[in-house]
Amino acid sequence: MDSMDSIQEFQKFLYDKTLDGRRINVLALVGAGLSAPSGVIPSNIGDTDGDNVWRNYSFIDLATLDAFDSNPALVWLYYALKRHQALKAEPNEGHKVLAQLSNLNDKFNLLTISQNMDGLHHRSGHNREKLLEFHGSLFNVKCTNFMCYYSKYTLKDPLTDSLDATKYEDSENTQLPTINSLDQLPLCPECLSNGEKYLLRPGVIWFGESLPLYLIDQADEFIIENDIDLLLVIGTSHTVWPTSSYIDVIKNNGGYIAVFNIVEDSEIDKIKETSNTKVWNFIGDCSITLPKVFNSFINS
Ligand SMILES: [Zn+2]
Numbered sequence: 001m002d003s004m005d006s007i008q009e010f011q012k013f014l015y016d017k018t019l020d021g022r023r024i025n026v027l028a029l030v031g032a033g034l035s036a037p038s039g040v041i042p043s044n045i046g047d048t049d050g051d052n053v054w055r056n057y058s059f060i061d062l063a064t065l066d067a068f069d070s071n072p073a074l075v076w077l078y079y080a081l082k083r084h085q086a087l088k089a090e091p092n093e094g095h096k097v098l099a100q101l102s103n104l105n106d107k108f109n110l111l112t113i114s115q116n117m118d119g120l121h122h123r124s125g126h127n128r129e130k131l132l133e134f135h136g137s138l139f140n141v142k143c144t145n146f147m148c149y150y151s152k153y154t155l156k157d158p159l160t161d162s163l164d165a166t167k168y169e170d171s172e173n174t175q176l177p178t179i180n181s182l183d184q185l186p187l188c189p190e191c192l193s194n195g196e197k198y199l200l201r202p203g204v205i206w207f208g209e210s211l212p213l214y215l216i217d218q219a220d221e222f223i224i225e226n227d228i229d230l231l232l233v234i235g236t237s238h239t240v241w242p243t244s245s246y247i248d249v250i251k252n253n254g255g256y257i258a259v260f261n262i263v264e265d266s267e268i269d270k271i272k273e274t275s276n277t278k279v280w281n282f283i284g285d286c287s288i289t290l291p292k293v294f295n296s297f298i299n300s
Contacts, residue, residue, distance in 0.1 A: 119155070231257045238267045
């Protein structure tokens with residue numbers, strides 16, 4: 001079947017599902033492949049498709065709680081740079097289509113689970129109540145005081161004068177700003193108002209940290225409460241958790257699967273040989289394939 005046929009077949013599936021005024025229940029799993037066309041390098045250092053090292057530091061030096069405890073300045077300089085780079089990137093047409101679908105309440109009941117931390121979902125207008133950022137976000141900051149629950153979403157750049165990434169973004173040979181005092185790093189305003197000094201940390205999930213349970217619960221609740229008609233796998237592969245675990249759930253529920261990726265995911269494709277699950281593989285740059293497949297449905 002050529003791609004034009006499969007686009008038409010997929011669109012017919014969408015129209016048929018909504019014919020009687022019913023909403024389609026959709027779970028979208030999103031990975032780094034959606035942000036790649038925006039020029040964003042995945043933020044989780046040490047991930048298979050992310051940075052391997054930065055200035056000869058590995059994820060052990062930059063993306064663990066131990067690293068932050070022993071050298072918060074270095075960790076903050078790294079994340080300040082990632083924030084700055086992500087802010088320079090723009091959401092692409094793929095992000096925008098997903099954002100539109102998240103707001104298409106009369107036809108689409110969507111929950112997006114994203115592994116991306118680059119803030120591009122937010123900036124493309126994705127409905128925030130329908131977005132679970134499983135790995136956290138570069139633009140969340142949270143207090144390190146165990147007793148304090150302060151956390152905030154902020155696009156401020158730089159977060160402090162000392163974390164001005166424009167001073168060291170050009171080359172890894174440029175010397176990093178010298179940070180001698182914790183006061184030069186982001187401090188928790190709530191603790192400060194109580195006369196205590198506690199650092200804020202990036203609100204991302206580091207190696208060795210578990211995902212917040214409430215996010216997994218929210219995803220499970222959505223799947224249990226709604227009969228999922230369609231699983232969208234966007235810019236991620238079947239091997240990446242949580243995609244791997246949700247594919248089986250959707251398959252067993254009788255839902256269909258549409259994959260948007262640069263390469264064909266032959267493992268997901270095999271599902272259709274062993275079950276009644278329909279699988280569409282839309283191969284190519286997600287920022288092109290998503291609008292091509294969804295625009296007429298969104299505008300109908
Ligand atoms: Zn605090």
